[in-house]
Amino acid sequence: MSFIAVIPARAASTRLPGKPLLDLCGKPMVVRTAEQASLSKAAQVVVATDEQAISDAVQAHGFTALLTRADHATGTDRLSEVVTQLRLDDDAIVVNVQGDEPLIDPALINAVAARLTACPEAAIATCATPINDSETLFNPNAVKVVCTHDGKALYFSRAPIPWARDALADGQRRLAPGIPALHHIGLYAYKVSFLKQFPGLPVGPLETFESLEQLRALENGYAITVLVTDGYPAAGVDTQADLDRVRGIFANRL
Structure with missing residues (x-):
C-alpha cells in the first residue's frame, strides 16, 4: 500500500x-496535524494552502507546503490542483486529512487508504x-450513510x-433496535484519476439540496467504499471550546 496524505488548509473560518496557525503548545495547529499524519504510513505529507503565511509556517517546521489558488469552491478542488502540481499517476492514492484535526489517529489514515487499495472498482474510500x-x-x-452488502x-x-x-x-424519535444506521466520518482516500476529473463533474440536485459534496461522486456514477469502524x-x-480542549490535551502530553 502506497499513498500520500494531503492537508488542505486555508485561513478563512467564520468561527x-x-x-490553521492557531497555537497548540508552541506549534501551529496545521503543523500538529501534519505531525500526526506523518506517523501514518504515508509516503509523503503535503499541506495545500492559499496563504503564504501558512506555507511559511509549515515549511519552517520541516514539512512540504504547496501554494494553491484561492478561488477553489471545495477542498476536493484544491486536492485536484495538488495532484496536478505533483504530477501524480492516475492510480496513486491520496488521503485528505483535514487541517483542523491535530488528534487524528494515524491508524485510521492507514485504514482508509488500505480500504481503497482493496477495492479497485471504487474511486473513493471513507469511514x-x-x-x-x-x-x-x-x-x-x-x-x-447507507451501504450495500459489500460496503459501497x-x-x-x-x-x-x-x-x-x-x-x-x-x-416519536427513537433508535429502532438493530437498525444499521451509520454516522459518516469525513476522512477520504481518493484515486488520483477521480481527483483529476472532479472539477469538471456537474453538481447535481442531491448535492445541492443535501449540501454534501460526496454526493457529486455518486450522482456521476463513481463508487465509494465505506470502512465501518468501532x-x-x-x-x-x-470552536473556541474545541481549541481549549485540544490545547489541554497537548499540554498534558508535553
Missing part, C-alpha cells in the same frame, strides 16, 4: 479566523461508525436513514 443514540440519528449536522455507499444524507417505518410510526475518532477543532 475561528486564522485557524463510518454505528449510531447508538437517537439524537445522532435525527441530528442534521450528523451525516448518515448507496446514499449519504442529513436525514435519519434508513427510516424505521414501523418503529417510528407513532411520530468508534468515533477524536473530534476536530471548530
Whole structure:
C-alpha cells in the first residue's frame, strides 16, 4: 500500500479566523496535524494552502507546503490542483486529512487508504461508525450513510436513514433496535484519476439540496467504499471550546 496524505488548509473560518496557525503548545495547529499524519504510513505529507503565511509556517517546521489558488469552491478542488502540481499517476492514492484535526489517529489514515487499495472498482474510500443514540440519528449536522452488502455507499444524507417505518410510526424519535444506521466520518482516500476529473463533474440536485459534496461522486456514477469502524475518532477543532480542549490535551502530553 502506497499513498500520500494531503492537508488542505486555508485561513478563512467564520468561527475561528486564522485557524490553521492557531497555537497548540508552541506549534501551529496545521503543523500538529501534519505531525500526526506523518506517523501514518504515508509516503509523503503535503499541506495545500492559499496563504503564504501558512506555507511559511509549515515549511519552517520541516514539512512540504504547496501554494494553491484561492478561488477553489471545495477542498476536493484544491486536492485536484495538488495532484496536478505533483504530477501524480492516475492510480496513486491520496488521503485528505483535514487541517483542523491535530488528534487524528494515524491508524485510521492507514485504514482508509488500505480500504481503497482493496477495492479497485471504487474511486473513493471513507469511514463510518454505528449510531447508538437517537439524537445522532435525527441530528442534521450528523451525516448518515447507507451501504450495500459489500460496503459501497448507496446514499449519504442529513436525514435519519434508513427510516424505521414501523418503529417510528407513532411520530416519536427513537433508535429502532438493530437498525444499521451509520454516522459518516469525513476522512477520504481518493484515486488520483477521480481527483483529476472532479472539477469538471456537474453538481447535481442531491448535492445541492443535501449540501454534501460526496454526493457529486455518486450522482456521476463513481463508487465509494465505506470502512465501518468501532468508534468515533477524536473530534476536530471548530470552536473556541474545541481549541481549549485540544490545547489541554497537548499540554498534558508535553
